[in-house]
Amino acid sequence: MTYLEALLWGRATLASAGIDEHYLESEVLLCHAIGKNRAELYARLSDRLPDDRAEAYKRLVKRRLTREPLAYITRRKEFFGLDFAVDARVLIPRPETEMLVERAVGAVRERFGGDGKRAVLADIGTGSGCVAIALAVHLPAARVYATDASAGALAVAERNVRRHGVARRVTLLRGDLAAPLPEPVDMLVANLPYVLDGDYPNLAPELHHEPRAALLGGPDGTDAIARLLRSAPTKVKPDGALLLEVNEAHAETVAEMARAAFPEATVRVWPDLAGLPRVVEVRRG
Numbered sequence: 275m276t277y278l279e280a281l282l283w284g285r286a287t288l289a290s291a292g293i294d295e296h297y298l299e300s301e302v303l304l305c306h307a308i309g310k311n312r313a314e315l316y317a318r319l320s321d322r323l324p325d326d327r328a329e330a331y332k333r334l335v336k337r338r339l340t341r342e343p344l345a346y347i348t349r350r351k352e353f354f355g356l357d358f359a360v361d362a363r364v365l366i367p368r369p370e371t372e373m374l375v376e377r378a379v380g381a382v383r384e385r386f387g388g389d390g391k392r393a394v395l396a397d398i399g400t401g402s403g404c405v406a407i408a409l410a411v412h413l414p415a416a417r418v419y420a421t422d423a424s425a426g427a428l429a430v431a432e433r434n435v436r437r438h439g440v441a442r443r444v445t446l447l448r449g450d451l452a453a454p455l456p457e458p459v460d461m462l463v464a465n466l467p468y469v470l471d472g473d474y475p476n477l478a479p480e481l482h483h484e485p486r487a488a489l490l491g492g493p494d495g496t497d498a499i500a501r502l503l504r505s506a507p508t509k510v511k512p513d514g515a516l517l518l519e520v521n522e523a524h525a526e527t528v529a530e531m532a533r534a535a536f537p538e539a540t541v542r543v544w545p546d547l548a549g550l551p552r553v554v555e556v557r558r559g
Contacts, residue, residue: 275328278319280304284335291339299344300335306348307331341479354408359433363426364402365488371465373546374519375408377553378463381515382413385460390416396509397421398451398464398502401488403431403444405463410440421447421454424487451502452509462510465519466498467491496524496531503528503535513559525551532556 275283284300293299305315307330308323323331337347345351345366351358353367354375360366378395386393390413397406400420410418418440422428428446435444447454452462468491469477481489491497499518510516516536520528525543532541532554539558546552 275323276319277304277308277315277321277323280323280328280331281315281319284331287335288338293338299338302344302348303334303338304331307334342483343480346483351402351404353404354412356404356408356411356438358402358404358407359430359437360402361430362483363424363485364430365484367402367404370546370552371405371519373544374463374465374517374553375405375412377544377555378409378461378517379412381517381555382409382416382461386413386416389414393417393461394457394459395419396452396455396459396462398462399423399466399488399498400431400446401427403434403446405465406431406444407434407438407440409463410444411438416443418444419447419455419459420444421449421452423448423450424485427485427488451498452505455509458509458511458514460511460514461517462506462514463517464499464502466502468495468499468519468521468524470495491521494524494527495521496527499524499528500531503531507535510558515558516554516556518554518556519552520554522550522552525554528554 281300281304285296288296288300308327334347345360346362351360351367354372382390382393393416395409395416396419398421400406400422403420406418406420428448431446435441467489469489471490471493529541529543536556539556542555543551544553
């Protein structure tokens with residue numbers, strides 16, 4: 275078959291399985307199979323696709339038909355303009371989490387200046403390391419701790435830390451939530467599990483391929499967040515801040531929990547681009 279015939283076959287096959295973005299995903303999978311970018315693919319549409327690459331492409335499409343997420347098949351995902359390695363040991367970075375990074379970078383620059391000099395930050399439940407690394411890249415003088423309970427997740431994060439050249443400023447720590455932090459920090463950020471346990475069976479099939487521990491937040495979706503808030507007063511400096519990504523349905527509940535944990539602090543809830551409450555901010559100073 276030609277490259278064009280392969281592309282059309284992939285589109286039709288994915289579409290027949292009800293995969294919404296079949297047009298884009300067929301391109302991504304074919305590019306991955308041939309090791310070329312989109313421009314190179316379209317420059318050779320009439321050429322014959324080598325047999326071994328055609329078979330590789332068919333295997334990738336068949337994996338996608340099982341609803342294995344595209345990012346796990348290609349083993350990469352873009353986040354905040356950066357390319358990250360991902361696999362089934364970590365949650366796939368989501369676009370909505372970019373707001374968490376945006377607000378954190380803005381708050382640190384406001385207090386410490388553009389490069390974040392002298393700022394000490396912590397990303398709790400780092401997974402692939404995408405939040406911690408994005409902070410380190412955009413705040414090139416800040417130090418960042420990144421914690422996770424999963425050794426597998428930290429192995430992925432370590433690969434990404436090396437990939438982006440921030441190993442001297444991002445320290446990976448294994449342990450429960452903020453417990454591994456060796457010192458109080460100026461800002462603590464976290465995107466913790468917030469899916470209700472009872473909602474798990476009804477999630478999109480792709481989500482069932484992702485680590486349950488990174489998704490499920492207990493019966494009401496706030497277990498991990500509540501535990502973090504209980505320990506956070508000793509982990510955040512008296513003039514420090516917290517930023518927590520939350521399920522929009524839990525935003526006010528988490529805000530009340532934050533006010534109880536930090537009665538002296540200012541607590542705000544920030545909406546995402548869709549207008550949904552997405553980030554709870556706690557400012558102590």
